Amino acid sequence: MQAVDSLSFDVExxxxxGFVGANGAGKTTTMRIMATLELPTSGSxxxxxxxxxxxxxxxxxxxxxxxxxxxxxEHMTVYxxxxxxxxxxxxxxxERRSRIDEVMDFTDLVSxxxxxxxELSKGMGQRLCLGRSLLNDPRVLILDEPASGLxxxxxxxxxxxxxLLAEDGKxxxxxxxxxxxxxxxxxxxxxxxxxxxxxxxxxxSLMSRHADGVVVSVRIDGDPSGFYEWVLMNRGxxxxxxxxxxxxxxxxxxxxxxxxxxxxxxxxxxxxVAEFYRDRRTLENAFVSILSNSSPPPLPVIGMEVADDL
Amino acid sequence: MISDRLSPILVKELRQGLRSRVFxxxxxxLQVMMVFVLVIALLAKSQRESEVAEVFGQAIFWLIVGFPLxxxxxxxxxxxxxxxxxxxSLELIFLTHLxxxxxxxxxxxxxxxxxxxxxxxxxxxxxxxxxxxxIEIQQDLIVLGWLLLASAIxxxxxxxxxxxxxxxxxxxxxxxxxxxxxxxxGIGTFATLYSFFYGHSSSVSPTFGPGSGMLYFGLGxxxxxxxxxxxxxxxxxxxxxxxxENHACRKRVIGILVLLSxxxxxxxxxxxxxxxxxxxxxxxxxxxxxxxxxxxxxxLLRPLRWMKRLLKPGAAFSLPGWPSGVLYxxxxxxxxxxxxxLFDSVNNDVLAFHISALGTVLFPxxxxxxxxxxxxxxGTAYYVIQLATVILMMCWIVxxxxxxxxxxxxxxxLPQATLFLQLMEEADSSWMIVNLSVLVAVLLAxxxxxxxxxxxxxxxxxxTPREAPV
Numbered sequence: 001m002q003a004v005d006s007l008s009f010d011v012e013x014x015x016x017x018g019f020v021g022a023n024g025a026g027k028t029t030t031m032r033i034m035a036t037l038e039l040p041t042s043g044s045x046x047x048x049x050x051x052x053x054x055x056x057x058x059x060x061x062x063x064x065x066x067x068x069x070x071x072x073x074e075h076m077t078v079y080x081x082x083x084x085x086x087x088x089x090x091x092x093x094x095e096r097r098s099r100i101d102e103v104m105d106f107t108d109l110v111s112x113x114x115x116x117x118x119e120l121s122k123g124m125g126q127r128l129c130l131g132r133s134l135l136n137d138p139r140v141l142i143l144d145e146p147a148s149g150l151x152x153x154x155x156x157x158x159x160x161x162x163x164l165l166a167e168d169g170k171x172x173x174x175x176x177x178x179x180x181x182x183x184x185x186x187x188x189x190x191x192x193x194x195x196x197x198x199x200x201x202x203x204x205s206l207m208s209r210h211a212d213g214v215v216v217s218v219r220i221d222g223d224p225s226g227f228y229e230w231v232l233m234n235r236g237x238x239x240x241x242x243x244x245x246x247x248x249x250x251x252x253x254x255x256x257x258x259x260x261x262x263x264x265x266x267x268x269x270x271x272x273v274a275e276f277y278r279d280r281r282t283l284e285n286a287f288v289s290i291l292s293n294s295s296p297p298p299l300p301v302i303g304m305e306v307a308d309d310l
Numbered sequence: 311m312i313s314d315r316l317s318p319i320l321v322k323e324l325r326q327g328l329r330s331r332v333f334x335x336x337x338x339x340l341q342v343m344m345v346f347v348l349v350i351a352l353l354a355k356s357q358r359e360s361e362v363a364e365v366f367g368q369a370i371f372w373l374i375v376g377f378p379l380x381x382x383x384x385x386x387x388x389x390x391x392x393x394x395x396x397x398x399s400l401e402l403i404f405l406t407h408l409x410x411x412x413x414x415x416x417x418x419x420x421x422x423x424x425x426x427x428x429x430x431x432x433x434x435x436x437x438x439x440x441x442x443x444x445i446e447i448q449q450d451l452i453v454l455g456w457l458l459l460a461s462a463i464x465x466x467x468x469x470x471x472x473x474x475x476x477x478x479x480x481x482x483x484x485x486x487x488x489x490x491x492x493x494x495x496g497i498g499t500f501a502t503l504y505s506f507f508y509g510h511s512s513s514v515s516p517t518f519g520p521g522s523g524m525l526y527f528g529l530g531x532x533x534x535x536x537x538x539x540x541x542x543x544x545x546x547x548x549x550x551x552x553x554x555e556n557h558a559c560r561k562r563v564i565g566i567l568v569l570l571s572x573x574x575x576x577x578x579x580x581x582x583x584x585x586x587x588x589x590x591x592x593x594x595x596x597x598x599x600x601x602x603x604x605x606x607x608x609x610l611l612r613p614l615r616w617m618k619r620l621l622k623p624g625a626a627f628s629l630p631g632w633p634s635g636v637l638y639x640x641x642x643x644x645x646x647x648x649x650x651x652l653f654d655s656v657n658n659d660v661l662a663f664h665i666s667a668l669g670t671v672l673f674p675x676x677x678x679x680x681x682x683x684x685x686x687x688x689g690t691a692y693y694v695i696q697l698a699t700v701i702l703m704m705c706w707i708v709x710x711x712x713x714x715x716x717x718x719x720x721x722x723x724l725p726q727a728t729l730f731l732q733l734m735e736e737a738d739s740s741w742m743i744v745n746l747s748v749l750v751a752v753l754l755a756x757x758x759x760x761x762x763x764x765x766x767x768x769x770x771x772x773x774t775p776r777e778a779p780v
Contacts, residue, residue: 037401039553039607053607056554060405071397075329076322087318088406093311132402 007197009190011173013139016166018182018189019175020287026195027175028068031144034173035065048139064133068145070125072117078128079104079113082135089136099135107131107161123154130161141165143174147181159185179203179283191287198290206286213238213252214259215279220246221272230271237262248279319408319416320423327386327420336382340428343374344435351442371439375432375454379461383425387468390417391550395473400550410551411560414543418469425461429454455528459535466542473549482693483545526578533571537564545598548630556610558599558630562638565595569645576653585653589646589663593729596639596671597696603688604631604763606770625771626764632675632688633763636756643668662742663732669725669749673699676752679759696726703727723748 007030011017021027032038034045036056044051050058073081082103086096104110107127112120120128126146133141143162147155163185166172176182182189183203191199191206199206220227224246231239231249240248253259267273313321327333350367391414394400403413432454440447471480541564548557572588614624627638647664674695678685685691703721710718721727722741725748731737 035401035405036552036554037404039605053554054612056552061407063405065402065405067398067402069398070402071399073322073326073397073399075326080322080325084318084322085402085406087314087321088403088408090407092314096314136406 007192007195009197009200011171013171014166014169015188016162016172016174016186018179018186019173019192020177020179020182020189021175021192025192027192028144029195030192031065031142031173031175035063035142036060037065061136062139064136064138064141066126066129066133066141066143066146068148070129072120072125074118076117077114078109078117078120078124081117081128082109082131085132086135091135103131103134106134106164108157121154123150123157126150126154126158127161130158134165138170140171140173143172145175145177147176147178155181179287183283191290203283206283206290213250215240215248215250216263217248217277217279218246218266218273219275221274227271227273230266230269234262234265245274317408317412317416317419318406319403319413320419323417323420324423327424332382332386333424336378337428337431340374340378340431343370344432347371347374348435348438348442351439355442367439368445372453375428376457378428379425379457380464383421383428383461384464384468387418387421387465388472390421390469391472391546395550404552410547410555410557411544413550414469414473414547418466418539418543421465421469422462425458425465429458456531459531463535463538463542466539470542470546470549473546530575537567540564541595553605554607554610556613556628556630558602558634559614559628561595562599562628565592565599565638565642568592568595569642569649572646573649573653582650582653585646585650586663589650589667592642592646593667593671596635596642596667597692599638600632600635600671600675601689601692602631602635603686604633604766606766611771622768622771625767629767629770631763631767633760633767636672636675636760639668639671643671658739658742659732662737662739662745663729665742665745665749666725666728666732669745669752670696670729672749672752672756673725676755676759680755683759683763699724699726700730703730725749725752 007026019027019031029038033040033052034047036052036059039053044053046052047059048062050062052059076084079100082100083096086100091099104113107130109124109127109131112124115124117125117128130143130146133143146162147158150158159181162172162174166185174182174186186203188200188202189206190197218227224242224244227246228239228242231237231247236252238250238252240250251259251262253262263276347367347370350370351364354364354367391400394403394413400413404410408416436445436447436450436454439445440450467484471483474480474483541561544557544561544564547555548561551557568588568591572585575584576582610629611621611625614621614628625634627634627641643664647660650660674692677695678688678691703724703726706721706727707718709715718731718736719738719741721731722737722744725745728737728741728745731741
């Protein structure tokens with residue numbers, strides 16, 4: 001089975017890249033390959049100038065990896081957990097203790113330092129996992145679904161931490177299903193489907209892509225059947241969705257003047273409009289639209305090519 | 311700080327292990343049982359008819375000591391790597407500076423340290439028993455040392471098996487060394503070692519007593535025990551490690567140490583039978599080296615870049631995968647034959663042994679290469695073929711015996727069957743010709759089908775980056 005296919009992209013230092021795709025799209029596989037945990041069948045990935053195939057040890061030294069889920073240890077406190085990883089990263093004595101304190105302070109874990117790992121909530125666990133991935137002060141952070149399963153407060157806390165890390169100049173590669181959150185913190189986004197790249201750019205550029213027309217929601221005073229007939233009779237207008245009190249239509253006109261003309265025509269044709277407003281295209285809508293518009297590439301290319309030029 | 315000098319995984323495992331209910335419970339139980347043993351010893355001393363009580367006390371003492379050492383602590387190793395794999399924390403550890411080898415060794419060392427704590431806890435009672443009854447403290451300490459070594463090997467075995475996903479594989483790995491230890495080979499090895507090291511000094515009594523023979527026997531056991539532990543842990547490390555780590559190299563070095571230990575032991579005065587024992591160990595090591603799929607990962611050769619011009623020949627013997635495994639096996643078998651030739655004399659039997667052993671190691675490779683050269687589950691296929699051949703051989707022997715067919719010679723085309731029958735002293739010397747023909751055919755098949763793989767290996771050695779970019 002091929003998880004990732006001809007995927008190629010660059011990420012600049014200090015960028016926060018959102019990695020988006022449906023379940024099984026190949027996000028985790030890509031991230032695991034980047035983290036040297038899996039091998040690509042072909043292609044290459046360079047992180048901080050090191051090729052993951054030839055220099056896995058060097059790559060590991062400059063990345064921090066936070067998986068979507070991790071299991072805790074029995075009979076171990078939060079401090080001991082970080083202490084173990086700090087030792088494993090080669091910190092010794094006072095330097096180790098100071099590094100752990102720094103990380104605990106940053107991730108707000110000081111108050112639960114002596115708590116057993118088994119007693120941690122999901123949010124605390126994620127903060128601890130983020131803290132662990134920061135111990136070696138990585139230049140690149142790879143975060144796989146860090147906010148999944150968190151309550152709103154824990155999610156806000158985690159996003160704040162990620163934003164702070166981004167401000168600190170770290171390159172962050174983050175995958176999530178919650179696109180609005182990604183749009184908030186990412187400088188660019190990478191959308192993949194079936195292991196193939198479908199969009200790479202800012203959230204705004206995604207929303208403007210495939211947006212051929214303006215979506216208008218209309219509420220009708222009384223029976224909306226007249227409105228549906230009007231939409232059918234008029235060229236350049238398309239019904240997107242029927243609702244109990246009206247519906248959503250797309251007016252395929254780009255200029256404001258032509259848009260106004262269509263709306264005025266609707267009123268002059270005697271449609272009992274109680275209210276109408278322009279619908280903002282959401283990131284989710286844009287992504288779904290891209291997925292439905294994406295067609296398979298003409299030539300099958302085996303393997304993956306991810307070039308990360310940091 | 312002392313803990314800074316210890317392996318991080320050892321510190322973590324000790325922290326967790328010493329707090330576990332299994333350790334706490336069994337440690338307390340051991341103390342209670344030891345007090346019970348002391349009471350028996352006191353009773354035995356107070357009563358004149360003490361012989362039965364003494365024997366009973368001895369049996370109870372060793373049962374209580376043996377239980378945690380040979381059962382509880384090794385069994386805790388069964389979950390050592392599995393728990394990390396299930397919790398998905400193993401890959402997080404790989405991203406630190408710890409290698410798979412250090413992880414596995416740390417896990418084993420933590421369990422061994424806890425076993426040592428058990429032994430230390432027993433020592434005061436052993437001394438007290440000495441003062442209370444007619445017990446030879448020296449003998450008790452030697453037995454305790456043996457138990458500790460056996461426990462260490464057994465723990466390494468369980469830690470190694472915990473790295474395998476398949477329950478069948480775990481069972482097979484668990485059973486194989488036990489059969490080796492308790493089977494004829496184990497007894498033979500033990501007897502050879504024992505007779506050699508005791509035969510070395512005539513002043514040594516056959517019982518466990520002091521003397522240079524005991525020392526040699528102890529050193530020999532420590533050497534073989536240490537190699538066994540290292541090999542088992544390396545198998546475990548290989549199973550869990552990222553594919554970019556080379557674990558074949560260290561295992562093959564252990565094979566070379568086994569090969570070289572023979573002449574050293576003979577030079578020190580051992581019987582040349584030890585060379586045969588080493589030869590059988592080498593067969594097992596060569597099988598392990600050969601039963602491995604070829605995955606070309608350029609980074610595998612980086613640790614060997616210090617070899618510079620020797621990198622290419624070095625790669626030919628040390629890369630994981632059957633292409634280098636085949637070359638290594640041929641070299642090891644040739645080396646074994648040469649050593650026997652140097653210290654003993656090569657007769658037809660020895661030559662036949664080596665031919666059938668090399669055939670046994672290489673036969674499945676030829677079969678797999680003929681069918682599917684790029685098979686992913688190469689190791690599984692290798693051992694399935696070995697097992698199928700053994701079953702076929704056994705069935706044939708049973709049928710031959712039942713129906714009195716007298717057609718056992720048919721088996722001479724199977725190197726595995728020949729090796730087995732040679733060990734049982736049932737094979738005819740005329741089988742050697744058939745066996746040699748089979749070996750030549752196997753080698754030819756491997757060479758013809760294996761050329762692209764060796765070319766790939768050579769190319770990989772040439773492309774290995776020397777230094778990381780700055």
